[in-house]
Amino acid sequence: MENKDMIVQHVHFNDLGRTRDDVIMYEIGGVFKARNLIEVMRKSHEASEKLLHLGIFRQVDILIHTCQGDDMLHNGLDVTFEVTELRRLMGSYNTMVGNNEGSMELSLKLLNLLGCSEKVAFEFSYGTKETSYGLTFFKPQPGNSKEISL
Structure with missing residues (x-):
């Protein structure tokens, strides 16, 4: 995979329970602005740190892979955040x-x-x-x- 002109096409969350989507999207907004794989990795890590700083997650893992599905782009990436929320x-x-x-x-x-x-x-x-x-x-x-x- 080339390190130029990559686009974050989809962001997914696994195991997200109580936390509202708009709170999450504010914290991870920079991931969509990344334009190459190195930037996607850096901005995803920054987003992970922001999510942990909220104090409601025990763990946040990141998976980055090429897009799959009918709407995939040749340079598209999917970023998946696997989160573990703390008890209420x-x-x-x-x-x-x-x-x-x-x-x-x-x-x-x-x-x-x-x-x-x-x-x-x-x-x-x-x-x-x-x-x-x-x-x-x-x-x-x-x-x-x-x-x-x-």
């Missing part, structure tokens, strides 16, 4: 003892609730000297990530 609910607990003091911490996270890679985290700590709690909502915006704590 994650939690942890911890106990600490020391210096005449003890505490228990509980943390719950809800991931990708509406398919836009949002996260809600609740933390609760109960101790012999103090009790605290917190709620965090995180909704990434394309190109700008901000966290709001309540």
Whole structure:
């Protein structure tokens, strides 16, 4: 296969469950702009890193192959992202003892609730000297990530 004038004709996702297509397409948009195999590989890797940075995928693998099917072009490529989404609910607990003091911490996270890679985290700590709690909502915006704590 020649390394010139390649076109990404199709992008596929395997095992994509809750995540919305528009969120994914924003993150992988650069793959379609690639014009040769080296660029396709580089931009696919960048897209994979962006998808992992969303914090909703455990793993993102990339497969690049020539197009197949009736609409294939002689210089067309198919790029397939095989993703593994994290569970929707994650939690942890911890106990600490020391210096005449003890505490228990509980943390719950809800991931990708509406398919836009949002996260809600609740933390609760109960101790012999103090009790605290917190709620965090995180909704990434394309190109700008901000966290709001309540």
